[in-house]
Amino acid sequence: MRYTGPATCRVLRVHLNGTQPNTGICLDDSQERATRSVGPYFNDNPCQSGDLHIYANAGLTTPIICFYGSGSVNMADWRMNPFQDWNNVASSWLSGWWSGDFYSYPNLGGTKQHFISGYADNFSCGTNRVCNDDLSSFEIH
Numbered sequence: 601m602r603y604t605g606p607a608t609c610r611v612l613r614v615h616l617n618g619t620q621p622n623t624g625i626c627l628d629d630s631q632e633r634a635t636r637s638v639g640p641y642f643n644d645n646p647c648q649s650g651d652l653h654i655y656a657n658a659g660l661t662t663p664i665i666c667f668y669g670s671g672s673v674n675m676a677d678w679r680m681n682p683f684q685d686w687n688n689v690a691s692s693w694l695s696g697w698w699s700g701d702f703y704s705y706p707n708l709g710g711t712k713q714h715f716i717s718g719y720a721d722n723f724s725c726g727t728n729r730v731c732n733d734d735l736s737s738f739e740i741h
């Protein structure tokens with residue numbers, strides 16, 4: 601489901617609804633979460649701390665799109681502004697509570713990189729790793 605909210609959204613939160621369409625809201629006007637002392641789930645943005653966070657820049661820096669629930673996503677279905685969707689722009693990630701697989705092609709194709717909960721990293725090329733600015737889809741399961 602394509603996001604049809606504000607034209608620019610630096611922090612977008614998406615609920616994966618299994619086999620139903622995914623739904624997103626823009627959190628740009630939300631307050632930072634007060635709970636900032638949860639170890640690896642620490643973050644500095646209005647997403648829930650346990651969400652899967654995908655960042656457009658390395659080192660866990662904004663813009664951010666975050667996800668919760670279970671199901672799959674094509675990054676091109678979500679956009680941060682009228683000119684830029686999320687396909688092939690992800691540079692870092694934080695898994696929060698979630699685990700699943702990142703993919704370099706849409707529809708869960710191409711190179712597959714497994715991720716587990718409680719980790720964060722930059723995307724970079726390698727065996728079973730999705731390159732920087734190449735994430736096109738993923739699945740939480």
Ligand SMILES: [Ca+2]
Pocket residue numbers: 655656657658688689690691733
């Ligand atoms: Ca990037």
Ligand SMILES: [Ca+2]
Pocket residue numbers: 688703704705706733734735736
């Ligand atoms: Ca790609």
